[in-house]
Structure formats: structure tokens, C-alpha cells
Amino acid sequence: MADLAFKDACGPRPKKAFTLPNFIIYTTLTLLAIYYLAPLYVMIVTSLKTMPEVRLGNVFSLPQEVTIEPWIKAWATACTGLNCDGLSRGFWNSVQILVPSVVLSIAVASVNGYALAFWRFKGANLLFTILLFGAFIPYQVMLYPIVMILRDIGLYGDVWGLVIVHSIFGMPILTLLFRNYFSSLPEELFKAARVDGAGFWRILIRVLLPMSAPIVVVAIILQVTGIWNDFLFGVVYTRPESYPMTVQLNNIVNSTFGEKEYNVNMAATILTGLVPLVVYFVSGKLFVRGIAAGAVKG
Amino acid sequence: MSGNARPNRLFRNLSSKIASIPMALTALVIFIGCSAWTVVYSFTGSRLLPKTRWVGVDQYDRLWGTDRWIVSIENLAIYGGCMLVFSLTLGFVMAALLDQRIRFENTFRTVFLYPYALSFVVTGLTWQWMLNPTFGLQKVVRDFGFVDFTFAPLTNSDFAIYGVLLAGLWQGTGLVMVIMLAGLRGIDEDIWKASRVDGIPKWKTYIMIVLPLMRGALITAVVLVATSIIKVFDLIVAQTQGGPGLATEVPAKYVMDMMFRNQNLGQGFAASTMMLLFVMIILIPWAVYEYREKRRG
Amino acid sequence: MHSVSVKDLSLSFGPVEVLQKLDIDINDGEFLVLLGSSGCGKSTLLNCIAGLLDITDGQIFIKGRNVTWDEPSQRGIGMVFQSYALYPQMSVEGNLSFGLKNAKMPAAEISKRVGRAAEILQIGPLLKRKPAALSGGQRQRVAIGRALVRDVDVFLFDEPLSNLDAKLRADLRVELKQLHRQLKNTMIYVTHDQVEAMTLADRIAIMRDGSIQQLAKPDEIYNRPVNRYVADFIGSPSMNFMQGSIGAKGLTIGDVTLSIDGYKSATKLAKDDVIVGVRPEHVATGNDVADAVYCTKVTADLLEPMGADTLVWTKFAGHEMRFRMDGQVRLEEGQEVEIGLSPENLHLFDKVTEERL
Structure with a gap:
């Protein structure tokens, strides 16, 4: 008998259809899931209603007749305080900011991480410590001096200025990510490449980067969601005509002009959240790995 | 060579x-x-442009004499205190529940974490709509027949900050859960076997044995949540714009308004220096602790 | 001319002295093994010779050229690592040719050298494969090939067989020895495995705490260890050590006194306390006891049969002692056995300095 009991504990748990603890666990989890899913549901149903119908029902009621009019309006004609060409402008602005920011920040951070993992020079660790501390400094402390620096080099208000800002503030977490990844690779590989006569850049490009696909993907996930979701830097460092999507969205929804069109607002909100949501659902476990690896991110 | x-x-x-x-x-x-x-x-009287006209601690005197700043600090304390307590408790409970070898673990985890992928602007606007007094949750419950039900925190200055809290928790608890879950999974399986052999009830094992073992994950979670609290800005801008009145003003927003709207740079610098100080208060003990741990282990 | 010379080499990390004033001259075509337990600095020394670590003080010469501050690739060395360190994204051919391409060698010469290395190591059919598709033994061959194609005078091996299972390790050990005979390169080989050291080496350098204890031919190290540490380290099972003293009648261990007339001492033996060492395989048993200078009966407390031999644990003159018997001899625990000791098989060490007497 004792033998049998031991086997139970090791193997898969016997499936009991209904126990009190299980009931409590699943009920709690389901209630929590409702809390988490309700806003998504509300956004979607609201965005599919006509305005009169929104005024008639409550946020949870299903649309009587489904309309995609709000989505079209949110994308193409919704008004911010300044113009009426909808979120499309913000979307393309965000894309223009996102692509170079992701590429530049990952390029710089991978080189940093590589130098820190394999080519430590005197003072390298101090720089890295400062970098990590920098991740916790409230952005507000550094915002204005950076405005001045960007103005001095002629990039204030320019998309490239914002690209640099994103690369700077993405640097601590990404550098940590790459440093840890490179440190986990066998050091003998690096030594072998040096004996084979490869230099600093050749080792990085020919030997290490080709085996870094997993960490590059994690970094891309981290940066795409982070930069897409940015609001603060977008507001401070770009001009209204090149505002990213989040800023544009906020201006559309919270503009005080005219009657509030909740259905359009919700369609716009979903549209803005769509890119990070798609990244999240597609990447799955890698997203979790990204935030776990980058638990230092402030 | x-x-x-x-x-x-x-x-x-x-x-x-x-x-x-x-x-x-x-x-x-x-x-x-x-x-x-x-x-x-922050020790200058800079207004529209930074100037080296030294005014000593005048900016700080004025800062701590300003109602809006004091209210901002109070709001931050309420929001921060509740956020810490609730996100950590909830995050731990969620992680512990998911750790029970349940079915659909991945589904539940995906559901709890997806808001973390969303921006604060999206979060704020969503919850602004959820809590809309005319059409939101209040109306939903009233439609069920509870005609006198009141739940419209965003229009009530006494409760508006809790409306923001609801959104903040929705967005950020998933992260705490993931960190806690990683902490739980990092614990030696034999601990569970030992406590079962000793006949210790599960909840007691969690509190007496597992929690202390998860110190690393707990501290990481606390530091992350705490620093994100101090930085909270976009959420407020999107959800309430600081209103009604001053009810949801926060320090980060005070800084931004002073620097970029009110042309009062000196005030902005002083207020942001205070924010830096708050972060240091959290960060330095943590850094010292980590450093000691490293030397010990 | 020495192939590799290390002069007065020191390395410290901050206050920690990892290598202390080492001097080694390695002859052309010699197979030198650096042997020691982990943390003794043997791999560190190899990395210094390779140029992968900057030394603190001293000089390194390869083929008479001072290479102390040269890049690893300019030193005329090839190196083989414990984890093979093959580039996973490159084919075997790519791995072999990577260094040559870095040196901007013409393609024809590259393929000639790769072909030759593949032939010597019998990895021709594997050239297009990725390292992940190779077995451990094949990977190590490719790693050796990577050193081979460089056509260098000196090969450095950093525990190259440690990641292989016992049988494969024995096979590759023999192959390495044959390879050395065929190529006649200088080889410096780091290991913690004394069997590898004894079988492969022309000379062995035994290291401890960043300094060399003894640098000598394998049989000399086995037969005349310079100190107690070396005596203990070499030989398996390891040497028995007992407290003794030298007096007028000879050597006294506990209640046993025996003559040491046949002992070849390095210095004049004074009347003093000593440490006496005797290898388990040098305790005479069976018919050999008759030839021994001193013989006695002991009780077999514990038996460890190992097939060919049986290791017997006993008490001798108040000390724990192990000795080796033929595995076919029938013996039970508790039974008495006759053993014998002879002075020429003893090792005497100073009690304080632990140096050989």
C-alpha cells in the first residue's frame, strides 16, 4: 500500500472531478479572469455600437446592430484639437519612430552587453552600475536637460531625436539582457575565436550574433511594446504633426471639442492597443521571459 | 606588433x-x-528658460507651500500604499493559485498578464469608460434592478484616486504575478514533500515557509511596483487629467505642468528633484541589501 | 632552442596571486602535461601562454620569439578546449577554415589545409555537417582539426577529454598519442586526470596554488616525488602515510622498527621525526613477502575487490593502511595476512617541510 501511495505522489495527480479546494481555486480564478477580461469585452462591444445605442444601454449590453462605422471614423476622420485625419497619422508616426528606435537601441545594447561580457576594461563595471541605477531615475528629472541637448544638436522635435531618447532609456534593460545572455555562452567559444584571429567586431558579428536569435527576439518584443506604448517622450520630444499614436489617441478621446463619441473612442483605444496585444499573444512565453529577464525595468 | x-x-x-x-x-x-x-x-529662479539666478531653497519652500503639490503627495501616498498592498497580495494569490497544477494554467496566465502589454493611455481611457457614471458599471448594476446603487468614483473627489487604482491594478498585477510565479517555481520541490510528510496545511506552508524563501522575488516585485508608482503619469493624464479638481493630481504631472505648461522651470526642477529623492529612499536600502547578499553568497 | 619558454611569469588579480614566478622550458616536440587539482592555476597558465590572459609580470617566448604581448592568433599556437567550443552555426568545414579566413589566406590554400586535417583526423565525411549533428568524439576531433589547420608549432590542450565518457576518453587518449608521434609538434596539455598525464606526457608539471611542485618525467614523479603533496596526488589508490622517527636502529613506526639501509635518500638522514609513505601496490604480499626486509601479520579489516586486484584495509603499527593483493586470492574480512615492507619502496618526508628526504 505504501508503495502505491508513493507512486501517486510522483505521477500525474489523479483527476478528481470535483473537490472543494478545486472548486474554490477555479471560482477565484474565473472571477479574476472576468475582472481582467471585462474591459476588453466592453471596449469591443462599445466600438461596434452606434452612438444612439450606446446612450440607450450600458457598457456590457451587446450591440443590436453591429456597425464598423466607429472603427473607420477612429482610423480616418476622428478629430484631435489640431486636425481631423484620425489615428492613421499617429499610427504611421509611431511606425516611423518604432522601426529605427528598435533597430538602434538593440544594436547599441548588444554591443554594450558584448563588451561587458567579454572585453571588460577598467571602469566598465562602474559604467554598468550607473546604467542600471539610471533605469530607476524618474524620467522627469532628465527630461529638460535632454531637451536642451537635443536642441543644441538640432534634433529637438525631430523623429530622430526621439529615436535617440528611446535608445538611451532602453539601454539599461537591454544591455543587462544582452550582457547576461552573452555571459551565459561558453567563454571558450570566445577564446577559440580569438585564437582563430577574429577581432572585436568579427567575433560579435560572425560568431556570437548568429547564435543570439532568442535574446534578440526577446529584446524586440520588449522594445516594440515599450516604445509603442510610450506617451511621455512622444509628448515632450516631438512636434504635434509627428505625435505617436498614444498621444494622438489621448488627444482624440480627451479633446474637449464637441460631443463625446464613446464608440469611436473605444475603437481608437483598441486600435492603439492592437500592436502590443498582437505582439503579446503571438510571442507568448517569450514575452514573459522578456519581462522576467528585465525585471529591473522601472 | x-x-x-x-x-x-x-x-x-x-x-x-x-x-x-x-x-x-x-x-x-x-x-x-x-x-x-x-x-x-532647482536652486534657481528659472521661469521660461533656465537661468542661474540663485534663490537658495525658495523653490522648495514654495513647493511645500503649494496645495496642489501637497494633494499630489497625498494622492501618491494613497495610490502607492494601496497599489503596493493590493498588487502584491493579489499577485501572490494569483501566482499561488496558478501553481496548483491546474488545468488551463497558460490561459489564465495569458488573461492576467495581457493588460501589462497595453499602454497606460489605453488603460486609462478604458477604465474611464468602464467607470463612466452614465453608462458604466454603475449603470450595469442599476439595470439589474439595484436602482440606488452608486459606483462612480471618477466623479467623486473623495474616491477618484481609487478609480485610478482600479485601473493601475488591472494593468500591473499581472507583472507581480509573473515574478511571484517565477519565485514559487524556483523553490525546491522537496520543501513541499517535506511539509506534506510533516502534515503542515498548505496555506500555512505558503505563509510560514514559502514566502520567506521567496524573498528575492518579493523584493524585486516591491522595487518594481514602488518605482512605477512614483513614475505614474500617463495613466492620470488619460483617465482623469488630474480631476475632478485636484483629486487625482500626482507629482509627475505636477512636474510636467510646471515645466512645459506653466513656464515655471524652477518649480518643475525642484519637484522632480523631490521625486528623485523618493526613488533614492526606495533604491538605496535595496541596493545595500543586494550588495550584502552578494558578498555573503 | 626551446619551443616554449616561460620566464618568471606571475599573474595576480588584485591582491590574489594566481600564478607565482613560474619558469618552464619546453623542448621542441615535447609533450608536456600540466597536472593539478582544480584551482591550482594550470588552465590559467595555459591561457597566459595562449595570450588569452594578460600576465602581470614575466615573459613568454615561443620559438625564441618574445610573444608576451602578442595577440593569441599571432603566437603560432593552436588550442583545443574542454567544451570543444565549436561555432554552432558553422559547418565543420566552416569551423576549420574560420581562422584561416580571418588570416586572409587564399581559398586554394584553405581547402588544401582543411582537406589534409580532415584526412589526418578521419572527419572527411563530416565536413558539411553542423556541430550539433556530431557525437562528442567527432566534435573533439573537429576541435583538434581547428588547431591542426593553423599549421602551428605549438598545440595547447585545455582538458580536452574531460567532457567525454570513460571509454571514449581512453580511445581518444591513444589517438592523441599517435597524433603526437605523427606530427611531432610541441604539445602542452592541461588535465586533472593523472592517468592521462602518466600515459601521454614526456614530462609532467605538477601544480599547486599557482606554483610548480615538480617538473619531471612520469616515472620520476611516481618513483621519487619531491614532496608529500606530489606523492599523495600521484598514484591510485593514493599512498599510505604514517608518522615515524629515525633512530640508531633504523626507522620506527609505532611499535615497529625496521632497517632503512636500502633507502636512497636525497639528503643525509638525521635522527628526527619523519613522515613515511608507502604505496598500496608496494606492500609485499604472498610469495613476495619472503624477499621483504620486514614482515609481519596484519588483520584484513575491510576488503574492496576490484576484479584484477583487491584493496585490503588494515591497521599497521597504529596507522590506517591500505595495500593491494591479487584479485584472485581468496581472503575474508577478519582473516590474517602476511605483508612485507622494504626500504627501497618507502618514501620519507620531512615532518615540517614535507619535502622528500
């Missing part, structure tokens, strides 16, 4: 040093330089 002479230290590893210039600039010029600059200029 001849091997005879020891090469100059400066040129050893030269490529590495050149490649690290962006990192050095970021660390030294931006993180240290810009922060120091702001701290220094």
Missing part, C-alpha cells in the same frame, strides 16, 4: 572602449549629468 614591450594600457582593448562610447555617454552625460543639472537648477 612586437611582443617585447607592455603596450599602453589605454590602447589595450581599444575597440571595446570605442564601442562603449554610447554607453559611457548615456551613463555619464544623461543619467548622472542631466540629473545633476536638474538638481542644481
Whole structure:
């Protein structure tokens, strides 16, 4: 008998259809899931209603007749305080900011991480410590001096200025990510490449980067969601005509002009959240790995 | 190159040093330089443009004499205190529940974490709509027949900050859960076997044995949540714009308004220096703790 | 001319002295093994010779050229690592040719050298494969090939067989020995495995705490260890050590006194306390006891049969002692056995300095 009991504990748990603890666990989890899913549901149903119908029902009621009019309006004609060409402008602005920011920040951070993992020079660790501390400094402390620096080099208000800002503030977490990844690779590989006569850049490009696909993907996930979701830097460092999507969205929804069109607002909100949501659902476990690896991110 | 002479230290590893210039600039010029600059200029009477007209601690006197700042600090304390307590408790409970070898673990985890992928602007606007007094949750419950039900925190200055809290928890608890879950999974399986052999009830094992073992994950979660609390800005801008009245004003928003709207740079610098100070208060004990742990282990 | 010379080499990390004033001259075509337990600095020394670590003080010469501050690739060395360190994204051919391409060698010469290395190591059919598709033994061959194609004078091996299972390790050990005979390169080989050291080496350098204890031919190290540490380290099972003293009648261990007339001492033996060492395989048993200078009966407390031999644990003159018997001899625990000791098989060490007497 004792033998049998031991086997139970090791193997898969016997499936009991209904126990009190299980009931409590699943009920709690389901209630929590409702809390988490309700806003998504509300956004979607609201965005599919006509305005009169929104005024008639409550946020949870299903649309009587489904309309995609709000989505079209949110994308193409919704008004911010300044113009009426909808979120499309913000979307393309965000894309223009996102692509170079992701590429530049990952390029710089991978080189940093590589130098820190394999080519430590005197003072390298101090720089890295400062970098990590920098991740916790409230952005507000550094915002204005950076405005001045960007103005001095002629990039204030320019998309490239914002690209640099994103690369700077993405640097601590990404550098940590790459440093840890490179440190986990066998050091003998690096030594072998040096004996084979490869230099600093050749080792990085020919030997290490080709085996870094997993960490590059994690970094891309981290940066795409982070930069897409940015609001603060977008507001401070770009001009209204090149505002990213989040800023544009906020201006559309919270503009005080005219009657509030909740259905359009919700369609716009979903549209803005769509890119990070798609990244999240597609990447799955890698997203979790990204935030776990980058638990230092402030 | 001849091997005879020891090469100059400066040129050893030269490529590495050149490649690290962006990192050095970021660390030294931006993180240290810009922060120091702001701290220094918080002692000036700068208005529209930074000026070196020294005014001592005048900006700080004025800051702590301003109602809006005091309210901002109070709001931050309420929001922060509740956020810490609820997100940590909830995050731990969620992680513990998911750790029970349940079915659909991945589904539940995906559901609990997806808001973390969304921006604060999206979160704020969503919850602004959820809590809309005319059509939102209040109306839903009233439609069920509870005609006198009131739940419209965003229009009530006494409760507006809790409306923001609801959104903040929705967005951020998933992260705490993931960290806690990683902590739980990092614990030696044999602990569970031992406590079962000893006949200790499960909940007691969690509180008495597992929690202390998860100290690392707990501290990480606390530091992350705490620093994100101090930075909270976009959420407020999107959800309430600081209103009604001053009911949901926060320090980060105070700084932004002073610097970029009210043309009162000196005030903005002083307020942001205070924010830096708050972060230091959290960060330095943590850094000291981590450093000690490293030396011990 | 020495192939590799290390002169007065020191390395410290801050206050920690990892290598202390080492001097080694390695002859052309010699197979030198650096042997020691982990943390003794043997791999560190190899990395210094390779140029992968900057030394603190001293000089390194390869083929008479001072290479102390040369890049690893300019030193005329090839290196083989414990984890093979093959580039996973490159084929075997790519791995072999990577270094040559870095040196901007013409393609024809590269393929000639790769072909030759593949032939010597019998990895021709594997050239297009990725390292992940190779077995451990094949990977190590490719790693050796990577050193081979460089056509260098000196090969450095950093525990190259440690990641292989016992049988494969024995096979590759023999192959390495044959390879050395065929190529006649200088080889410096780091290991913690004394069997590898004894079988492969022309000379062995035994290291401890960053300094060399003894640098000598394998049989000399086995027969005349310079100190107690070396005596203890070499030989398996390891040497028995007992407290003794030298007096007028000879050597006294506990209640046993025996003559040491046949002992070849390095210095004049004074009347003093000593440490006496005797290898388990040098305790005479069976018919050999008759030839021994001193013989006695002991009780077999514990038996460890190992097939060919049986290791017997006993008490001798108040000390724990192990000795080796033929595995076919029938013996039970508790039974008495006759053993014998002879002075020429003893090792005497100073009690304080632990140096050989």
C-alpha cells in the first residue's frame, strides 16, 4: 500500500472531478479572469455600437446592430484639437519612430552587453552600475536637460531625436539582457575565436550574433511594446504633426471639442492597443521571459 | 606588433572602449549629468528658460507651500500604499493559485498578464469608460434592478484616486504575478514533500515557509511596483487629467505642468528633484541589501 | 632552442596571486602535461601562454620569439578546449577554415589545409555537417582539426577529454598519442586526470596554488616525488602515510622498527621525526613477502575487490593502511595476512617541510 501511495505522489495527480479546494481555486480564478477580461469585452462591444445605442444601454449590453462605422471614423476622420485625419497619422508616426528606435537601441545594447561580457576594461563595471541605477531615475528629472541637448544638436522635435531618447532609456534593460545572455555562452567559444584571429567586431558579428536569435527576439518584443506604448517622450520630444499614436489617441478621446463619441473612442483605444496585444499573444512565453529577464525595468 | 614591450594600457582593448562610447555617454552625460543639472537648477529662479539666478531653497519652500503639490503627495501616498498592498497580495494569490497544477494554467496566465502589454493611455481611457457614471458599471448594476446603487468614483473627489487604482491594478498585477510565479517555481520541490510528510496545511506552508524563501522575488516585485508608482503619469493624464479638481493630481504631472505648461522651470526642477529623492529612499536600502547578499553568497 | 619558454611569469588579480614566478622550458616536440587539482592555476597558465590572459609580470617566448604581448592568433599556437567550443552555426568545414579566413589566406590554400586535417583526423565525411549533428568524439576531433589547420608549432590542450565518457576518453587518449608521434609538434596539455598525464606526457608539471611542485618525467614523479603533496596526488589508490622517527636502529613506526639501509635518500638522514609513505601496490604480499626486509601479520579489516586486484584495509603499527593483493586470492574480512615492507619502496618526508628526504 505504501508503495502505491508513493507512486501517486510522483505521477500525474489523479483527476478528481470535483473537490472543494478545486472548486474554490477555479471560482477565484474565473472571477479574476472576468475582472481582467471585462474591459476588453466592453471596449469591443462599445466600438461596434452606434452612438444612439450606446446612450440607450450600458457598457456590457451587446450591440443590436453591429456597425464598423466607429472603427473607420477612429482610423480616418476622428478629430484631435489640431486636425481631423484620425489615428492613421499617429499610427504611421509611431511606425516611423518604432522601426529605427528598435533597430538602434538593440544594436547599441548588444554591443554594450558584448563588451561587458567579454572585453571588460577598467571602469566598465562602474559604467554598468550607473546604467542600471539610471533605469530607476524618474524620467522627469532628465527630461529638460535632454531637451536642451537635443536642441543644441538640432534634433529637438525631430523623429530622430526621439529615436535617440528611446535608445538611451532602453539601454539599461537591454544591455543587462544582452550582457547576461552573452555571459551565459561558453567563454571558450570566445577564446577559440580569438585564437582563430577574429577581432572585436568579427567575433560579435560572425560568431556570437548568429547564435543570439532568442535574446534578440526577446529584446524586440520588449522594445516594440515599450516604445509603442510610450506617451511621455512622444509628448515632450516631438512636434504635434509627428505625435505617436498614444498621444494622438489621448488627444482624440480627451479633446474637449464637441460631443463625446464613446464608440469611436473605444475603437481608437483598441486600435492603439492592437500592436502590443498582437505582439503579446503571438510571442507568448517569450514575452514573459522578456519581462522576467528585465525585471529591473522601472 | 612586437611582443617585447607592455603596450599602453589605454590602447589595450581599444575597440571595446570605442564601442562603449554610447554607453559611457548615456551613463555619464544623461543619467548622472542631466540629473545633476536638474538638481542644481532647482536652486534657481528659472521661469521660461533656465537661468542661474540663485534663490537658495525658495523653490522648495514654495513647493511645500503649494496645495496642489501637497494633494499630489497625498494622492501618491494613497495610490502607492494601496497599489503596493493590493498588487502584491493579489499577485501572490494569483501566482499561488496558478501553481496548483491546474488545468488551463497558460490561459489564465495569458488573461492576467495581457493588460501589462497595453499602454497606460489605453488603460486609462478604458477604465474611464468602464467607470463612466452614465453608462458604466454603475449603470450595469442599476439595470439589474439595484436602482440606488452608486459606483462612480471618477466623479467623486473623495474616491477618484481609487478609480485610478482600479485601473493601475488591472494593468500591473499581472507583472507581480509573473515574478511571484517565477519565485514559487524556483523553490525546491522537496520543501513541499517535506511539509506534506510533516502534515503542515498548505496555506500555512505558503505563509510560514514559502514566502520567506521567496524573498528575492518579493523584493524585486516591491522595487518594481514602488518605482512605477512614483513614475505614474500617463495613466492620470488619460483617465482623469488630474480631476475632478485636484483629486487625482500626482507629482509627475505636477512636474510636467510646471515645466512645459506653466513656464515655471524652477518649480518643475525642484519637484522632480523631490521625486528623485523618493526613488533614492526606495533604491538605496535595496541596493545595500543586494550588495550584502552578494558578498555573503 | 626551446619551443616554449616561460620566464618568471606571475599573474595576480588584485591582491590574489594566481600564478607565482613560474619558469618552464619546453623542448621542441615535447609533450608536456600540466597536472593539478582544480584551482591550482594550470588552465590559467595555459591561457597566459595562449595570450588569452594578460600576465602581470614575466615573459613568454615561443620559438625564441618574445610573444608576451602578442595577440593569441599571432603566437603560432593552436588550442583545443574542454567544451570543444565549436561555432554552432558553422559547418565543420566552416569551423576549420574560420581562422584561416580571418588570416586572409587564399581559398586554394584553405581547402588544401582543411582537406589534409580532415584526412589526418578521419572527419572527411563530416565536413558539411553542423556541430550539433556530431557525437562528442567527432566534435573533439573537429576541435583538434581547428588547431591542426593553423599549421602551428605549438598545440595547447585545455582538458580536452574531460567532457567525454570513460571509454571514449581512453580511445581518444591513444589517438592523441599517435597524433603526437605523427606530427611531432610541441604539445602542452592541461588535465586533472593523472592517468592521462602518466600515459601521454614526456614530462609532467605538477601544480599547486599557482606554483610548480615538480617538473619531471612520469616515472620520476611516481618513483621519487619531491614532496608529500606530489606523492599523495600521484598514484591510485593514493599512498599510505604514517608518522615515524629515525633512530640508531633504523626507522620506527609505532611499535615497529625496521632497517632503512636500502633507502636512497636525497639528503643525509638525521635522527628526527619523519613522515613515511608507502604505496598500496608496494606492500609485499604472498610469495613476495619472503624477499621483504620486514614482515609481519596484519588483520584484513575491510576488503574492496576490484576484479584484477583487491584493496585490503588494515591497521599497521597504529596507522590506517591500505595495500593491494591479487584479485584472485581468496581472503575474508577478519582473516590474517602476511605483508612485507622494504626500504627501497618507502618514501620519507620531512615532518615540517614535507619535502622528500
